[in-house]
Amino acid sequence: MNVEVKEFIKAIDGGILTPKGFVAEGIHAGLRYSHNDLGIIYSEVPAQAAAVYTLNSYQAAPIHVTKESIAKNGTLQALVVNSACANACTGERGQKDAEMMRAAVAEKLSLPPYEVAVASTGVIGQYLEIDKITAGIKEIKLTKDKAGEAGFEKAILTTDTCTKKCAFEAQINGVTVSMGGAAKGSGMIHPNMATMLGFITTDANVEQKSLERALRKVTDVSFNQITVDGDTSTNDMVLVMANGMAGNEPLTEKHPDWYVFMSLLKETCECLAKKIARDGEGATKLVEVHVTGAETDQEAKAIAKTVIASNLVKTAVYGADANWGRIVGAMGSSNIPFNQDRVSISFGPVEVFHHGTPVIFNEEQAREYLLGEEVRIYIQLADGLGAGKAWGCDLTYDYVKINASYRT
Known part of the structure; x- marks a missing residue:
């Protein structure tokens, strides 16, 4: 998948x-x-930490435990994650099991419990097989090599068809700073957040509160702009650990190179978000919606996400049907006001609607474009300078087949 990277940021092979x-x-x-x-995942030294979590009112036990850990002093040194079972809606026992996971890793690595974060993903409403987890924690042999990285990437998957990772580097203060990520997510994706986990590591030296604000800002234009099926899950989080081992000066919003760090974080989060959207359960195409000319960026993002979330739009794209009427319908249901007489819509290079009027276009050219693995829908408004993107x-x-038998 092609990733657009700013000239001062280098995409590299890694995670x-x-x-x-x-x-x-x-x-x-x-x-x-x-x-x-x-x-x-383990950091040799305590890392500044920040996380964002699902806005589903049912928040799983591991989220409560991770919040508690980060709240202690803003640092983490380890993260433990399991798949197969979400440990969600499991009451007091689920909370104790998540705490036992944390304690087992803390004991293994000789850490205070609050230096460990916990994440889980899988079936909701089932109890963890905690004895298997604690035994497994004792067995894990942490390593720096590619096998360890790949082993972790595979461990977090559920219905995903592939692992998802990326890495970038840039110069900050004359020092090379690296950032890597791993994620999972395939269905139940409609963040604010969704069934997705994202773990980001960096050797940048970043002040914790600045890191927290940066993650929230970047999440809003990356992970929170993807959707697969409109359902929001109970477990999901994106977590960043910054251990400072690159040796750069401490970064805050006031540092002259802050924009470089923000760009690193944005590229990493957007790359992972797009890979999640592309791997939607049963999906054959990544769909990207660009909205420009809205009154504000927030309104542009809202329109883009409403369009990408429309089942009618999604099925038309699957069928390679340039049915722009479904896009107009989705835009109208966004509750965002816009000048309907100045709307223009294109499927890639093929304009199908111009200033509120249908365009005679080459149906075969449009169909050929929509048969591709990546589809971009461009929506041009005439209300302002706001712009936004969304991915799905x-x-x-196959989506129905997969989810009709998820537990069996």
Whole structure:
């Protein structure tokens, strides 16, 4: 997948272990019939930490535990995550199980419990097989090599068809700073957040409150702008650990190179978000909606996300049908006012609607474009300078098949 990267940022081959001072691994602990299902990331030194979480009113036990850990002093040194079971809607027992996961990692790595974050993903309403998890934690042998990175990436997957990772580097203060990420997500994706986990590591030296504000700002234009099926989950989080081992001066919003760090974080989050959208359950295409000319950026983002979330738009894209009427309908349901007489719409290079009037276009050219693996829909308004993007996927027969038998 092509990633647009600013000229001062370099996309490199790597992931969560690209930055200095991080090790990881994932193993099969027996929570699933096969494949890795338990993983750990560890920083050699305490890392400044920040996270954003699902806005679903049902928040799973691991989210409560991670919030508690970060709230202690704003740092983390380790993260443990399991797949197969979400440990959500599991009451007091679920809370104790999440705390036991944290305690087991803390004991293994000789850390205070509050230096450990916990994440879980999988089926809601089932209890963790905590004995298998604690035994697995003892078995994990953390490593810096590619096998450890790949092992962790596989351990966090559920219905995903592939692992999702990326890495970037840039010069800050004359020092090379790296950032890497790993994510999972395929269905139940409609963030503010959704069934997705995103873990980002960096060796940049960043002040914790600035890191927290940066993550919230970047999440708003990346992870919170993807949708697969309109459902928001109970477990999801994006978590950043910055251990400072690159040796740059401490970064805050006042530092002259702050924009470089923000660009690194944005590129990493957007790259992972697009990979999640592309891997939607049963999906065959990544769909990207660009809205320009809105009154504000916020309104542009809202319109873009409403269009990308429309099942009618998604099925039309799957069928390679240039049915622009479905886009207009979705725009109208966004509750964002706009000048309907000045709207223009294009599927890639093919304009189908101009200033509120249908355009005679080449149906075969439009169909050929929509048959591609990446589809961009451009919406031009005439109300201001606001711009925004959203990402999603097509809706296919296989989505129904996968989710009709998710537990079986």
